[in-house]
Amino acid sequence: NKTTKVHCKYSRQHSIKMKSALFLALIGSAAAFAPAQQARTNVALNVLAGMPGVTAPIGPYDPLGLATLGSESTLSWFRAAELKHSRVAMLATTGYLVQAAGIHFPGMLSSDVSFESLSAMKPLDAWAAVPEAGKAQILGTILIAELITESKPTHYTKGGPMPGMVFPQIDFSGVAPATLAKKQASELNNGRLAMIAIMSFFSAVSIEGSVPALTNNPAF
Helix, strand or coil: CHHHHHHHHHHHHHHHHHHHHHHHHHHHHHHHHHHHHHHHHHHHHHHHCCCCCCCCCCCCCCCCCHHHCCCHHHHHHHHHHHHHHHHHHHHHHHHHHHHHCCCCCCCECCCCCEHHHHHCCCHHHHHHHCCHHHHHHHHHHHHHHHHHHHCCCCCHHHCCCCCCCCCCCCCCCCCCHHHHHHHHHHHHHHHHHHHHHHHHHHHHHHCCCCCHHHCCCCCC
16 A cells, blocks of 8 residues: 555656646747747738838737738738729628618619619629629629739739729829828728628628627618
8 A cells, every 4th residue: 555655646746747847848839939920920010011001090910920921922912912802892882881772773684683673682692693694794894804903014913003993994193192192091991891891791691690780780
């Protein structure tokens, strides 16, 4: 019995020492990676500081350090993607609100589909109701716009300008640099909000109660 007690005591002490060593090792590992992650985040914030869309009160915000994920070309691609998605989201949000207010085109979309009937449907149901020829025209227009923005003499990932508006094209060459920078920041900030808005709209209309602020709203 005495031998057993000594053995148990030794086992407990050994287990405590092993756990303590493991705990210290984990702390050391975390401490080793923390400065590197912090340094990467700081570099990302410095890179973003002079870009459009960085405004008060948040300022540069990149907790994942995506701005340093690749080269300057990679960052330009990220920015162009954000800009395009922002514009699409603003159009989608505006379109949803206009339709939810009961405003729609008069007449027929096709021989058997009216604009009024589409306005009463959920977004995905409305898209499914559009004839195949209509879907092809919509997707074809998007493809043309994408080809135009990606076919500039100097691509935006190579130092060229960011994608501009295609339909209609707008000439900003006569706008003062300070005014243009303010408009670019406004476009990005409004677009970011619109991306959150349209995702909320789709959630509210597809999953009942998923967006409490929109629950029991007749538009959803």
